[in-house]
Each structure stands twice: as structure tokens, then as C-alpha cells.
Amino acid sequence: MSKLFRAVIMGPPGSGKGTISERIAQSFGLTHLSSGDFLRENIAANTEAGVLAKTYIEKGLLVPDHVMTRLVLPRLGEMTRYSWVLDGFPRTLIQAKALNSSCDLDMVISLNIPLETLKERLSHRWIHPASGRVYNMVFNPPRIQGVDDVTGEPLVQQDDDRPEALVTRLRHYKDVAKPVIDLYKSMGILHTFSDTETDQIWPYISSLISNKIPTVRPDPRCTSP
Ligand SMILES: Nc1nc2c(ncn2[C@@H]2O[C@H](COP(=O)(O)OP(=O)(O)O)[C@@H](O)[C@H]2O)c(=O)[nH]1
Numbered sequence: 001m002s003k004l005f006r007a008v009i010m011g012p013p014g015s016g017k018g019t020i021s022e023r024i025a026q027s028f029g030l031t032h033l034s035s036g037d038f039l040r041e042n043i044a045a046n047t048e049a050g051v052l053a054k055t056y057i058e059k060g061l062l063v064p065d066h067v068m069t070r071l072v073l074p075r076l077g078e079m080t081r082y083s084w085v086l087d088g089f090p091r092t093l094i095q096a097k098a099l100n101s102s103c104d105l106d107m108v109i110s111l112n113i114p115l116e117t118l119k120e121r122l123s124h125r126w127i128h129p130a131s132g133r134v135y136n137m138v139f140n141p142p143r144i145q146g147v148d149d150v151t152g153e154p155l156v157q158q159d160d161d162r163p164e165a166l167v168t169r170l171r172h173y174k175d176v177a178k179p180v181i182d183l184y185k186s187m188g189i190l191h192t193f194s195d196t197e198t199d200q201i202w203p204y205i206s207s208l209i210s211n212k213i214p215t216v217r218p219d220p221r222c223t224s225p
């Protein structure tokens with residue numbers, strides 16, 4: 001049986017979770033699972049969870065725990081045979097406890113990025129809604145201004161990246177993330193990285209995962225709730 005690796009990446013909005021998860025996925029052949037993408041899929045498909053979630057996201061608020069756990073845990077249950085990096089979940093202690101009771105994590109990466117850097121980055125973030133591809137008009141701009149590299153479709157700025165929603169989101173993040181970070185610290189699986197640039201952080205994350213991957217074991221408990 002192949003060895004599986006399960007990581008969570010945490011950090012405030014704009015800290016680079018999506019960007020770093022994509023690099024991990026490509027470098028190590030893991031699947032990148034994103035709670036934000038799950039939500040956007042549900043919003044686009046007008047599911048009950050999607051309609052409900054949209055009302056919270058538009059206000060810059062977290063989606064309630066029971067909605068998130070019902071959305072994310074079954075998706076993890078479908079991934080029992082794959083290694084993954086989970087981006088954006090858990091964000092609260094209730095979510096973290098629900099995740100702990102479904103599977104054993106090998107590693108939690110926490111990104112600690114200065115507030116001014118976050119504000120600057122998010123003001124330049126544009127996405128391709130259908131695929132979830134993320135661009136930054138300064139750091140990684142699309143080849144043609146305003147359109148997705150792959151499909152040529154227009155890019156949009158997410159409602160929750162607009163300055164009004166952003167300040168609320170960052171404040172909320174700090175309050176709810178602290179007990180989650182403390183939990184993972186007490187479990188001995190937390191690794192925190194602080195810098196203003198993803199390219200500076202990446203070599204450290206890459207070597208951490210390289211050292212860990214050969215030793216991980218499959219977790220038969222990672223099943224659908
Ligand atoms: N200037 C700059 N932008 C970055 C860096 N890393 C990521 N970004 C951009 O910052 C924005 C937020 O990154 P993202 O990965 O979406 O963060 P997330 O909200 O934590 O998932 C995106 O537009 C990225 O392209 C970096 O090191 N420098």
C-alpha cells in the first residue's frame with residue numbers, strides 16, 4: 001500500500017495558502033483541497049449550502065461550522081487513497097476537532113504574514129471563478145491583462161477581497177485561529193513560517209515536506225462521517 005501524507009495549511013486571507021498549496025501539490029504530487037473552492041463550487045451550483053454560505057461570505061464572515069464540516073468532511077472521505085493538502089479548513093476549534101476525529105494529520109503549516117502585506121496582496125488578487133485559478137496583478141499577472149491564461153475568460157475580484165470585507169475578515173481570523181494553532185502546537189505538528197514573500201518561505205516548506213513524506217503511513221480512519 002502506498003504511503004499517504006496529510007497536511008493542513010493555515011493563515012489569514014491573502015497569506016499565500018492557495019499559492020503554496022499549489023506548489024506543494026505540483027512538487028509532491030498531492031491533491032490540493034480548498035474549502036474556498038468547495039464553497040465557490042456550491043455557490044455556483046446554487047446548492048442549499050452554497051446559497052447559505054454566500055450570505056456570510058459577502059459580509060466578510062466565516063461560514064457556520066456545521067455547514068463547513070458537512071461540506072468538507074465528506075469530500076475528505078472520498079480521498080482515502082490520496083495524499084492531500086487541505087487549504088482553508090479548519091478555521092475554528094470546532095472544525096479542527098471534527099477533522100481530528102476523521103483523520104490523523106501529519107503536518108500543519110501556519111503562515112504568519114504582516115497585515116500590511118496581506119492588504120496589499122488582496123487588493124491585487126483576481127480570480128477565474130470557474131477554475132479557482134488565482135492571479136495577482138503584480139506577483140503573478142495573467143499573460144493578457146484581465147483574462148484567464150487557460151480559457152481566455154474574464155477575471156473577477158472576489159466580493160470578500162474588497163477593502164470593506166477585508167478588515168472584518170482579518171480581525172475574525174486572529175480571534176478564531178488562536179485556539180486552533182494552540183491545539184496543533186500541543187499535538188506537536190505545527191510549523192510556523194513568517195516572511196513577506198512566498199518565494200522566501202517556499203524552500204523551507206519544501207524541505208520540511210521532503211523530509212516527512214518518506215516516513216508517513218496511511219490512515220485507515222480517514223473515512224466519510
Ligand atoms: N506580492 C506577492 N503576492 C503574492 C505572494 N504570494 C502570493 N501572492 C498573491 O497574493 C494573493 C493571495 O494569495 P493566495 O495564495 O490566494 O492566499 P490565500 O488567501 O491565503 O489562499 C494572490 O493574488 C497571490 O497571487 C508573494 O510572495 N508576493
Ligand SMILES: Nc1ncnc2c1ncn2[C@@H]1O[C@H](COP(=O)(O)OP(=O)(O)O)[C@@H](O)[C@H]1O
Nearest residue numbers: 013014035036057061062063068088089090091
Ligand atoms: N473553514 C471555513 N470556515 C468558515 N468559513 C470559511 C472556511 N473556508 C472558507 N470560508 C469562507 O469562504 C471565504 C473564502 O475563503 P478562501 O477562498 O479560503 O479565502 P481566504 O483564505 O482568502 O479567506 C472566507 O472568507 C470565509 O468566509
